[in-house]
Amino acid sequence: MSHHLSGPDLRSPKEDARLDLTDVFVFPAADSGRTVLIMNVNPFAPTQGEAFHPEAVYRINIDTDGDDVADLAYSFTFSSPSDGRQTATVHRAAGADARSHAPGGEAIVSGAEVAFGAEPLVVESDGYRFSAGLRSDPFFADLDGIVNGFQWTGNDFGIDKNVFGIVLEVPDEELGEGPIGVWARVSLWEDDRLVSVDRGAHPSLTAYFNAEEAKEKYNEGEPADDWDTYLRPWTAVLAHTGGYTPEDAEETLRTVLPDVLRYDRTKPAAYPNGRTLTDDVTSARLAMVSGGKISDDHIGPHTDLLPGFPYLGHPHPLS
Numbered sequence: 001m002s003h004h005l006s007g008p009d010l011r012s013p014k015e016d017a018r019l020d021l022t023d024v025f026v027f028p029a030a031d032s033g034r035t036v037l038i039m040n041v042n043p044f045a046p047t048q049g050e051a052f053h054p055e056a057v058y059r060i061n062i063d064t065d066g067d068d069v070a071d072l073a074y075s076f077t078f079s080s081p082s083d084g085r086q087t088a089t090v091h092r093a094a095g096a097d098a099r100s101h102a103p104g105g106e107a108i109v110s111g112a113e114v115a116f117g118a119e120p121l122v123v124e125s126d127g128y129r130f131s132a133g134l135r136s137d138p139f140f141a142d143l144d145g146i147v148n149g150f151q152w153t154g155n156d157f158g159i160d161k162n163v164f165g166i167v168l169e170v171p172d173e174e175l176g177e178g179p180i181g182v183w184a185r186v187s188l189w190e191d192d193r194l195v196s197v198d199r200g201a202h203p204s205l206t207a208y209f210n211a212e213e214a215k216e217k218y219n220e221g222e223p224a225d226d227w228d229t230y231l232r233p234w235t236a237v238l239a240h241t242g243g244y245t246p247e248d249a250e251e252t253l254r255t256v257l258p259d260v261l262r263y264d265r266t267k268p269a270a271y272p273n274g275r276t277l278t279d280d281v282t283s284a285r286l287a288m289v290s291g292g293k294i295s296d297d298h299i300g301p302h303t304d305l306l307p308g309f310p311y312l313g314h315p316h317p318l319s
Helices: 094-098 143-147 205-211 213-222 221-240 246-254 282-290
Strands: 021-028 034-041 058-065 073-077 088-092 106-113 123-125 128-136 162-171 180-190 193-200 262-264
Touching: 021 180, 021 193, 021 262, 034 058, 034 106, 034 180, 058 162, 073 094, 073 143, 088 094, 088 128, 106 123, 106 128, 205 213, 205 221, 221 282
Parallel strands: none
Antiparallel strands: 021 034, 034 162, 058 073, 058 180, 073 088, 088 106, 123 128, 128 162, 180 193, 180 262
Protein backbone atom coordinates (compact mmCIF):
# COMPACT_ATOMS: atom_id res chain seq x y z
CA MET A 1 0.00 0.00 0.00
CA SER A 2 1.09 3.59 -0.45
CA HIS A 3 2.63 4.37 2.93
CA HIS A 4 -0.01 2.85 5.19
CA LEU A 5 1.25 0.62 8.02
CA SER A 6 4.82 1.74 7.48
CA GLY A 7 6.33 0.19 10.59
CA PRO A 8 7.82 -3.31 10.74
CA ASP A 9 5.55 -6.29 10.09
CA LEU A 10 2.81 -4.13 8.55
CA ARG A 11 2.20 -2.28 11.79
CA SER A 12 1.79 1.43 12.35
CA PRO A 13 4.83 3.16 13.87
CA LYS A 14 4.81 2.61 17.64
CA GLU A 15 1.74 0.45 16.90
CA ASP A 16 -0.26 3.69 17.00
CA ALA A 17 -2.29 4.51 13.88
CA ARG A 18 -2.38 8.20 14.82
CA LEU A 19 1.34 8.34 14.00
CA ASP A 20 1.05 6.53 10.67
CA LEU A 21 1.73 8.68 7.59
CA THR A 22 -0.30 7.31 4.68
CA ASP A 23 0.25 9.67 1.71
CA VAL A 24 1.74 12.98 0.60
CA PHE A 25 0.34 15.15 -2.19
CA VAL A 26 1.37 18.42 -3.83
CA PHE A 27 -0.50 19.98 -6.74
CA PRO A 28 -1.85 23.34 -7.98
CA ALA A 29 -4.88 24.74 -6.20
CA ALA A 30 -8.19 25.43 -7.89
CA ASP A 31 -7.29 29.12 -7.53
CA SER A 32 -4.36 30.06 -9.74
CA GLY A 33 -1.15 31.13 -8.07
CA ARG A 34 -1.55 28.76 -5.14
CA THR A 35 -0.23 25.32 -4.20
CA VAL A 36 -1.90 22.56 -2.18
CA LEU A 37 0.09 20.50 0.34
CA ILE A 38 -1.55 17.43 1.89
CA MET A 39 -0.35 14.84 4.36
CA ASN A 40 -2.75 12.09 5.40
CA VAL A 41 -2.34 9.96 8.50
CA ASN A 42 -4.22 7.34 10.50
CA PRO A 43 -5.32 4.53 8.18
CA PHE A 44 -8.69 3.02 9.05
CA ALA A 45 -9.66 6.23 10.88
CA PRO A 46 -11.37 6.71 13.21
CA THR A 47 -11.54 3.10 14.43
CA GLN A 48 -7.82 2.93 15.31
CA GLY A 49 -7.53 6.49 16.58
CA GLU A 50 -10.34 8.97 17.11
CA ALA A 51 -8.19 12.12 17.02
CA PHE A 52 -4.72 13.39 16.12
CA HIS A 53 -2.02 12.48 18.64
CA PRO A 54 -1.60 15.45 21.03
CA GLU A 55 2.09 14.62 21.67
CA ALA A 56 2.98 14.39 17.98
CA VAL A 57 4.38 16.90 15.51
CA TYR A 58 3.02 16.43 12.00
CA ARG A 59 5.18 18.23 9.48
CA ILE A 60 5.49 19.09 5.78
CA ASN A 61 9.03 20.02 4.72
CA ILE A 62 9.93 22.08 1.65
CA ASP A 63 13.32 22.18 -0.06
CA THR A 64 13.60 25.25 -2.29
CA ASP A 65 17.23 24.99 -3.47
CA GLY A 66 17.65 21.33 -4.42
CA ASP A 67 19.92 20.16 -1.59
CA ASP A 68 17.33 17.84 0.00
CA VAL A 69 17.37 19.85 3.24
CA ALA A 70 14.32 21.74 4.49
CA ASP A 71 14.32 25.47 3.79
CA LEU A 72 10.69 25.87 4.81
CA ALA A 73 8.57 23.73 7.12
CA TYR A 74 4.96 23.72 8.22
CA SER A 75 4.37 21.98 11.55
CA PHE A 76 0.92 20.91 12.73
CA THR A 77 0.24 20.25 16.40
CA PHE A 78 -3.01 19.35 18.10
CA SER A 79 -4.58 19.82 21.51
CA SER A 80 -5.67 16.92 23.66
CA PRO A 81 -9.14 15.88 22.49
CA SER A 82 -11.96 16.72 24.87
CA ASP A 83 -15.69 16.05 24.53
CA GLY A 84 -15.26 15.18 20.85
CA ARG A 85 -13.35 18.37 20.03
CA GLN A 86 -9.74 19.12 19.16
CA THR A 87 -7.90 22.18 17.89
CA ALA A 88 -4.86 22.62 15.63
CA THR A 89 -1.98 25.08 15.47
CA VAL A 90 0.17 25.58 12.37
CA HIS A 91 3.72 26.93 12.60
CA ARG A 92 5.79 28.14 9.66
CA ALA A 93 9.57 27.93 10.02
CA ALA A 94 12.22 29.06 7.54
CA GLY A 95 15.97 28.72 7.24
CA ALA A 96 17.75 27.06 10.16
CA ASP A 97 14.49 26.83 12.11
CA ALA A 98 13.08 24.59 9.35
CA ARG A 99 15.79 21.99 9.95
CA SER A 100 14.69 21.23 13.48
CA HIS A 101 11.91 18.66 13.79
CA ALA A 102 10.32 20.71 16.55
CA PRO A 103 7.71 23.36 15.72
CA GLY A 104 9.38 26.70 15.17
CA GLY A 105 8.89 30.08 13.59
CA GLU A 106 5.59 31.90 13.59
CA ALA A 107 2.13 30.51 14.26
CA ILE A 108 0.16 31.15 11.07
CA VAL A 109 -2.99 29.37 12.30
CA SER A 110 -4.05 29.00 15.93
CA GLY A 111 -6.99 27.25 17.58
CA ALA A 112 -8.43 25.82 14.35
CA GLU A 113 -11.20 23.29 15.00
CA VAL A 114 -10.59 19.76 13.76
CA ALA A 115 -13.51 18.35 11.75
CA PHE A 116 -14.70 14.96 12.98
CA GLY A 117 -18.02 15.10 11.15
CA ALA A 118 -18.99 14.91 7.50
CA GLU A 119 -18.29 18.54 6.62
CA PRO A 120 -14.78 20.03 6.59
CA LEU A 121 -13.90 23.03 8.73
CA VAL A 122 -11.82 25.56 6.81
CA VAL A 123 -9.72 28.38 8.26
CA GLU A 124 -8.37 31.26 6.17
CA SER A 125 -5.54 33.26 7.70
CA ASP A 126 -3.10 35.73 6.08
CA GLY A 127 -3.35 34.10 2.65
CA TYR A 128 -3.31 30.50 3.91
CA ARG A 129 -6.16 27.99 3.84
CA PHE A 130 -6.08 25.16 6.35
CA SER A 131 -8.27 22.22 7.24
CA ALA A 132 -7.70 19.10 9.32
CA GLY A 133 -9.97 16.22 10.14
CA LEU A 134 -11.65 13.01 9.10
CA ARG A 135 -11.77 12.59 5.32
CA SER A 136 -12.15 9.89 2.68
CA ASP A 137 -8.88 8.13 1.83
CA PRO A 138 -8.01 8.94 -1.82
CA PHE A 139 -5.57 6.02 -2.11
CA PHE A 140 -6.70 3.34 -4.57
CA ALA A 141 -5.16 -0.10 -5.19
CA ASP A 142 -6.00 -3.78 -5.52
CA LEU A 143 -4.04 -4.83 -2.44
CA ASP A 144 -5.68 -8.25 -2.34
CA GLY A 145 -4.34 -8.89 -5.82
CA ILE A 146 -0.86 -7.61 -4.97
CA VAL A 147 -0.43 -9.89 -1.95
CA ASN A 148 -1.90 -12.87 -3.85
CA GLY A 149 0.65 -13.10 -6.62
CA PHE A 150 -0.82 -10.29 -8.77
CA GLN A 151 -4.03 -12.18 -9.40
CA TRP A 152 -6.27 -9.15 -9.71
CA THR A 153 -9.53 -9.14 -7.75
CA GLY A 154 -11.04 -5.81 -8.78
CA ASN A 155 -11.35 -4.86 -5.11
CA ASP A 156 -10.18 -1.36 -4.23
CA PHE A 157 -8.63 -1.35 -0.75
CA GLY A 158 -9.34 2.34 -0.20
CA ILE A 159 -12.85 2.62 -1.59
CA ASP A 160 -14.50 2.72 1.86
CA LYS A 161 -11.58 3.86 4.05
CA ASN A 162 -11.03 7.11 5.93
CA VAL A 163 -7.93 8.97 7.03
CA PHE A 164 -7.15 12.09 9.01
CA GLY A 165 -6.24 14.71 6.43
CA ILE A 166 -4.05 17.77 6.96
CA VAL A 167 -4.50 20.20 4.08
CA LEU A 168 -2.66 23.50 3.67
CA GLU A 169 -2.98 25.81 0.68
CA VAL A 170 -0.27 28.43 0.29
CA PRO A 171 0.47 31.29 -2.13
CA ASP A 172 3.06 30.26 -4.71
CA GLU A 173 5.36 33.13 -3.78
CA GLU A 174 5.74 31.48 -0.38
CA LEU A 175 7.58 28.61 -2.08
CA GLY A 176 10.08 30.60 -4.16
CA GLU A 177 10.39 30.74 -7.92
CA GLY A 178 11.92 27.40 -8.85
CA PRO A 179 11.07 23.72 -8.38
CA ILE A 180 10.54 22.49 -4.85
CA GLY A 181 10.98 19.21 -3.01
CA VAL A 182 8.36 18.03 -0.50
CA TRP A 183 8.32 15.35 2.19
CA ALA A 184 6.35 14.74 5.37
CA ARG A 185 7.34 13.57 8.82
CA VAL A 186 5.60 12.49 12.00
CA SER A 187 7.53 12.88 15.26
CA LEU A 188 6.58 12.05 18.84
CA TRP A 189 7.65 13.60 22.12
CA GLU A 190 9.12 10.87 24.33
CA ASP A 191 10.85 11.71 27.63
CA ASP A 192 11.29 15.34 26.56
CA ARG A 193 12.89 14.24 23.29
CA LEU A 194 11.29 14.52 19.84
CA VAL A 195 11.65 11.20 18.01
CA SER A 196 10.91 10.81 14.29
CA VAL A 197 8.64 7.79 13.90
CA ASP A 198 7.53 8.08 10.26
CA ARG A 199 8.57 10.00 7.16
CA GLY A 200 8.22 9.81 3.41
CA ALA A 201 7.20 11.45 0.16
CA HIS A 202 7.08 8.95 -2.70
CA PRO A 203 4.33 6.33 -2.43
CA SER A 204 5.00 2.70 -1.51
CA LEU A 205 8.77 2.91 -1.12
CA THR A 206 9.17 1.48 2.34
CA ALA A 207 6.66 -1.28 1.61
CA TYR A 208 8.56 -2.59 -1.42
CA PHE A 209 12.17 -1.68 -0.69
CA ASN A 210 12.83 -1.77 3.05
CA ALA A 211 13.30 -4.98 4.99
CA GLU A 212 11.27 -5.12 8.20
CA GLU A 213 14.33 -4.52 10.37
CA ALA A 214 15.25 -1.41 8.34
CA LYS A 215 11.94 0.44 8.56
CA GLU A 216 12.40 2.17 11.91
CA LYS A 217 15.83 3.45 10.91
CA TYR A 218 14.40 4.67 7.61
CA ASN A 219 11.61 6.55 9.38
CA GLU A 220 14.16 8.28 11.61
CA GLY A 221 16.38 9.27 8.69
CA GLU A 222 16.95 12.40 6.62
CA PRO A 223 16.40 12.57 2.83
CA ALA A 224 19.85 14.09 2.32
CA ASP A 225 21.35 10.76 3.44
CA ASP A 226 19.09 8.52 1.37
CA TRP A 227 21.20 8.11 -1.75
CA ASP A 228 24.31 6.95 0.10
CA THR A 229 22.35 4.78 2.53
CA TYR A 230 19.83 3.07 0.25
CA LEU A 231 21.26 2.95 -3.28
CA ARG A 232 23.00 -0.38 -2.70
CA PRO A 233 20.22 -2.31 -0.88
CA TRP A 234 17.50 -0.93 -3.15
CA THR A 235 19.53 -1.83 -6.24
CA ALA A 236 19.53 -5.40 -4.91
CA VAL A 237 15.74 -5.27 -4.56
CA LEU A 238 15.30 -4.17 -8.18
CA ALA A 239 17.70 -6.83 -9.40
CA HIS A 240 15.65 -9.46 -7.58
CA THR A 241 12.13 -8.23 -8.45
CA GLY A 242 12.70 -6.77 -11.92
CA GLY A 243 15.93 -8.18 -13.27
CA TYR A 244 17.63 -4.78 -13.34
CA THR A 245 21.31 -4.32 -14.05
CA PRO A 246 23.14 -2.12 -11.53
CA GLU A 247 23.27 0.68 -14.10
CA ASP A 248 19.55 0.50 -14.90
CA ALA A 249 18.68 0.28 -11.20
CA GLU A 250 20.68 3.40 -10.42
CA GLU A 251 18.98 5.33 -13.19
CA THR A 252 15.54 4.17 -12.02
CA LEU A 253 16.20 4.94 -8.36
CA ARG A 254 17.13 8.53 -9.16
CA THR A 255 13.38 9.13 -9.45
CA VAL A 256 12.71 8.21 -5.82
CA LEU A 257 16.03 8.67 -4.02
CA PRO A 258 16.31 10.82 -2.06
CA ASP A 259 12.74 10.29 -0.85
CA VAL A 260 11.65 13.81 -1.80
CA LEU A 261 8.68 14.53 -4.06
CA ARG A 262 9.86 17.02 -6.71
CA TYR A 263 7.40 19.56 -8.04
CA ASP A 264 8.08 21.99 -10.88
CA ARG A 265 5.12 24.36 -11.07
CA THR A 266 5.96 25.31 -14.68
CA LYS A 267 4.99 21.77 -15.75
CA PRO A 268 1.72 19.85 -15.39
CA ALA A 269 1.30 18.20 -12.00
CA ALA A 270 1.32 14.42 -12.46
CA TYR A 271 3.37 11.95 -10.47
CA PRO A 272 6.36 12.04 -10.17
CA ASN A 273 6.13 15.80 -10.80
CA GLY A 274 4.19 16.42 -7.63
CA ARG A 275 1.26 14.12 -6.97
CA THR A 276 -2.45 14.73 -7.50
CA LEU A 277 -5.29 12.86 -5.82
CA THR A 278 -6.03 10.90 -9.00
CA ASP A 279 -2.51 9.83 -10.00
CA ASP A 280 -2.21 6.04 -10.38
CA VAL A 281 0.84 5.66 -8.17
CA THR A 282 0.19 1.97 -7.50
CA SER A 283 0.58 1.07 -11.16
CA ALA A 284 3.65 3.29 -11.42
CA ARG A 285 5.33 1.50 -8.53
CA LEU A 286 4.35 -1.95 -9.78
CA ALA A 287 5.92 -1.13 -13.15
CA MET A 288 9.07 0.05 -11.40
CA VAL A 289 9.63 -2.94 -9.15
CA SER A 290 8.69 -5.49 -11.82
CA GLY A 291 10.87 -4.02 -14.53
CA GLY A 292 7.78 -3.25 -16.60
CA LYS A 293 6.33 -6.77 -16.43
CA ILE A 294 3.34 -5.55 -14.39
CA SER A 295 1.94 -2.25 -15.54
CA ASP A 296 -1.53 -1.91 -14.04
CA ASP A 297 -3.63 -3.17 -11.12
CA HIS A 298 -6.81 -2.10 -12.97
CA ILE A 299 -8.15 0.11 -10.14
CA GLY A 300 -9.09 3.70 -10.96
CA PRO A 301 -9.16 6.86 -8.86
CA HIS A 302 -11.96 7.66 -6.47
CA THR A 303 -14.89 9.75 -7.61
CA ASP A 304 -15.77 11.40 -4.29
CA LEU A 305 -13.05 14.05 -4.44
CA LEU A 306 -14.03 17.70 -4.05
CA PRO A 307 -13.30 20.22 -6.83
CA GLY A 308 -12.10 22.80 -4.32
CA PHE A 309 -10.51 23.07 -0.92
CA PRO A 310 -9.89 20.80 0.99
CA TYR A 311 -10.13 18.48 -2.05
CA LEU A 312 -10.34 15.26 -0.03
CA GLY A 313 -13.78 13.61 -0.14
CA HIS A 314 -16.31 13.47 2.69
CA PRO A 315 -15.63 10.64 5.14
CA HIS A 316 -17.36 7.31 4.69
CA PRO A 317 -19.85 6.28 7.36
CA LEU A 318 -18.59 3.54 9.64
CA SER A 319 -20.07 0.14 8.91
